[in-house]
Amino acid sequence: MNLLAIADNFIDEETMYNGLKDLEKIGVNVEVRNWYHENQEALQRDNLLIEQNGPEAVELSDELLKDLDKFHMIIVQFAPVSKKVIDKAKNLKLIGVLRGGVENVAIDYAREKNIAVLNTPGRNARAVAEFTMGMILSEVRNIARSHYSLKNNEWRKDFPNSSYVPELNGKTVGIVGFGHIGQLIAGYLKAFGSKVIAYDPFFKGEFEGVKIVDLDTLLKQSDLVTIHARYTKDTHHLIDEKELSLMKENAVLINTARSGLVNQEALVKALKEDKIFGAAIDVFDKEPIPEDDEILKLDNITITPHIAGSTKDAFSNSPKILANILKGIIDGEKNISAINNVEIRL
Template identity: 65%
Template sequence: MRLLAIGDNFIGKEVMEEGLKELKGYGIEITVREWEHKNLEMLQKDNLLIEQNGPEAVELSEELIWDIEDYDILIVQFTPVSKKLIEKAKNLKLIGVLRGGAENIDCEYAAAKEISVMNTPGRNARAVAEFTIGMILSEIRNIARSHAALKNGEWRKKFPNSGFVPELNGKIVGLVGFGSVGKLVASYLNAFGCKILVYDPFFKGNIDYIEIVDLEYLLKNSDIISIHARLTDDTYHMIGKKEISLMKSTSVIVNTARSGLVDEKSIVEALDEGKISGAAIDVFDVEPIVKNDKILQLDNITITPHMAGSTRDAFINSPKFMRDILARALDKNENLPIVNGINPEF
């Protein structure tokens, strides 16, 4: 059995090889290549194109996939796996993607070809969750704004929320989406003494320190709203103008998930008009942000360049997580993160 793993600027060849090497014990021959970009910015630009337009949006070089028909397993992180590539991969049985989202895989066509697609749920959940807490604190306590002011020689003490700077203890925080990231964020917020509301139609379980509510109730009652849903056709712009109008004038919205979950223009408008207190955003409709974007002129927002999940630990551990998933698949374990409904057949 042969496996082709395609790394990138975040997960290089050596990290990929080290993470997957134990699969050789299953008789798997491993080949590792890299989807090369001049820098991380160029990779992120391609990744955004793929997320917004699908895996056909970026063409791979022939050098990268020239013998794809010889492989049974394909492992990628950001590399697009299009219908064209799948059609060429005559012997492919499984596609593994080293992240939670599978936007870069044509999952529907893979299913039509009886190819299983599996993701790596939670691989950077801790990185995003920790970053989310940092974004919340930075926005409500004006950490980034005061830092920027001091760097410019200003001893700034007045901010848009100066009349109601809060502490987290006792505040109501609404989490939209309660997967791997949402659960970690909730556990951290519980330690701060927050009351936690959760909206997630797919969550089945019972955690004593959260309250499951509908989206309208969450929006109306939360002091802080943090987005952790998966981006699908159904969740696109799930937070739009109507939803923002339900929020308190003193509330803050945080998005470290996907830009498409929130109507960016409506958020900017609400912040500009003072309809909500603030926002903390790590993901944007256009990346990098253009210099004349109105979002850069707002004083009641904390912005970062799509970096929530980018920790060394998250990238290094991803191939190891996939190694363990593949081992379970080869051992015929039923507990597999299959995203397209097709069980792998080896």
């Protein structure tokens, strides 16, 4: 059985191979190829194109696609697995994605071709959850603004939220999307003494100390709203002008998930008009942010360059996590299912 893994600037060839090499002990031939980009910023530009327009938006080189018909499995992180790739890989049985989202895979076409698609849920959940807590504190306590001012020789103590600088203790925090990341954040927030509510139509069961509510209720009641839903065509602009209008005037919105979940134009308008107190954003419609973008002119926002999930641990552990899933499938475990509802046959 042959496996092709496509490395990139975040998971390099050595890390990719080291994470998957144990599969060779059970008869899987692992070959690693590199999807070359000049730097991480260039890779993120391609990744954003793919996230917003699908896997057909960026083509892989002929070198990456040579002899695809000899592979039974393809493992990628950000590299697109388009219809063209699937058609070339005539013996393909499984596509594995080294993250939770699978926007870079032509998933419906894979289903038509009876090719199973696996993701790696939770692989960077802790990285994003920890970063999100940093963003919350940075925005509500003016940490980034203070740092910037001091670096520019200004001893500043007057901020957009100076009339209402909160503590997290006793505040209501709404989590939109209650998967691995949302649940980790709930635990952190409970340690701070926050009241946590969550919205997630796909969450089943209970989580101690967290009340599941509808989206409108969450937006109306929360002092802070943090977004962690999966980005799909159904969740595009999940937070739009209407949703922003439901939030408290002293509320703060945090998005470390996907840019398309929040209407960026509507958010900028709400911040300019002081409809909400502030925001902390790690993901944007255009990356890098254009120099003339209105978001750069706002004082009531903390922004970072799409780095929430970028930790050494998250990247290096991803191939190992998926390798263990594949080993389980090959060993005959029955409780592993493809996210596109195709029977896994290796």
